[in-house]
Each structure stands twice: as C-alpha cells, then as structure tokens.
Amino acid sequence: MMHWRPMRADDLPQVMAIAAHLHPDYPERQEIFADKLAFYPAGCQVLAEDDAVFGYGFTHVWSLGLPPLLDAPLGALPAGRDCLHLHDVALMPQAQGAGRVDVYLDHLQALAVGAGIEVLSLIAIAGKDGYWRGKGFQEFGPCDDQLQRRLDSYGSGNLYLCRRLTKLKESDTQAV
Numbered sequence: 001m002m003h004w005r006p007m008r009a010d011d012l013p014q015v016m017a018i019a020a021h022l023h024p025d026y027p028e029r030q031e032i033f034a035d036k037l038a039f040y041p042a043g044c045q046v047l048a049e050d051d052a053v054f055g056y057g058f059t060h061v062w063s064l065g066l067p068p069l070l071d072a073p074l075g076a077l078p079a080g081r082d083c084l085h086l087h088d089v090a091l092m093p094q095a096q097g098a099g100r101v102d103v104y105l106d107h108l109q110a111l112a113v114g115a116g117i118e119v120l121s122l123i124a125i126a127g128k129d130g131y132w133r134g135k136g137f138q139e140f141g142p143c144d145d146q147l148q149r150r151l152d153s154y155g156s157g158n159l160y161l162c163r164r165l166t167k168l169k170e171s172d173t174q175a176v
Contacts, residue, residue: 002054002095004104007037007044014053015046022090026125026154028071035073036060036087042111043084045104047095055091057104059084061115065140067123067160069153083162084112086122105135109165119162123150126157137161 016030036058037044043059062085063078089104124132140160151158
C-alpha cells in the first residue's frame with residue numbers, strides 16, 4: 001500500500017528519476033534536491049510502497065512573495081519566514097488520484113500551523129494553475145520585478161499562487 005513517509009537521502013536517485021520523467025522541462029540537479037531535503041526535512045516526503053518510490057514532495061519554510069529560483073541552492077534561511085513554499089509535488093501516473101496530493105497538503109498544513117505560519121505558496125507551471133486553484137490557491141499580487149525574475153527562472157507563463165491555511169485544532173495537528 002502506497003503511503004507518504006519522510007524522505008531520506010537514499011531516496012534521491014528514485015526522486016531524480018521521477019523528476020526527469022515528469023518534469024523534463026524543469027531540470028534540477030540532485031545536489032539541489034539534497035539541499036532542499038537538508039534545509040527542511042519535515043517538508044520533504046516520498047510516496048512509497050516498500051522500497052519503491054512513486055512520488056515526492058519538497059516544501060520548505062520561506063518568505064512570501066520571494067520564491068526560490070529553479071535549480072538554485074536555497075542558501076540561508078530568509079529573515080521573513082512567513083510561508084511554507086511547496087517547491088514540487090510529483091506523482092507517477094500509477095500513483096495519481098485517491099487524494100494523495102491532498103494527504104501531502106494536509107501534512108503541510110499541520111507543519112505550518114505548528115510553526116505559526118498561515119500561508120502555503122507555490123509556483124504553478126504554465127497551464128497547471130487550474131489544478132492548484134481547485135485546491136484553494138489564489139494568485140499572489142501584484143507581481144513586481146523581483147517576483148517576475150524568479151518566476152521566469154521556470155520559463156514563461158508561470159504563476160505564483162498562495163493559499164491561506166485554516167487553523168487546525170491541536171488534536172488534528174498531532175494526527176498528521
């Protein structure tokens with residue numbers, strides 16, 4: 001049975017294979033994924049069954065309105081840590097559906113609430129914003145030059161989206 005679990009460094013080769021298969025137009029080096037895993041392990045998970053990985057999610061604490069560049073190390077933790085940035089969630093076709101992305105988003109919501117963070121952000125690659133809008137994300141605005149430069153590192157037609165998180169009861173955050 002596939003389930004989300006914390007990502008480990010030894011998962012990265014399988015994660016890289018999934019990324020290459022699903023996101024060939026958005027290549028990132030393995031050391032960048034390793035950097036994200038080391039930066040905020042709590043936000044990095046894989047969808048696995050036994051030792052086989054069928055999906056992954058990379059999320060980290062960050063500053064609202066300043067998403068990281070594609071294929072660039074994160075560097076130091078920014079001063080304004082006011083959002084969780086969902087860098088990527090990717091599921092192989094055989095793992096899609098069954099609410100699996102929602103389970104990962106529930107995990108992120110619990111992390112955010114536990115850290116006093118009220119916003120989840122992401123860059124919706126061109127044409128995928130409808131999916132994310134269906135999950136409660138809305139366009140962040142206005143888009144200044146610095147945000148546009150960061151969006152452009154992913155190519156053209158991408159949008160920066162955010163979702164305000166609903167506060168969970170303490171008992172709910174411990175169950176995720």
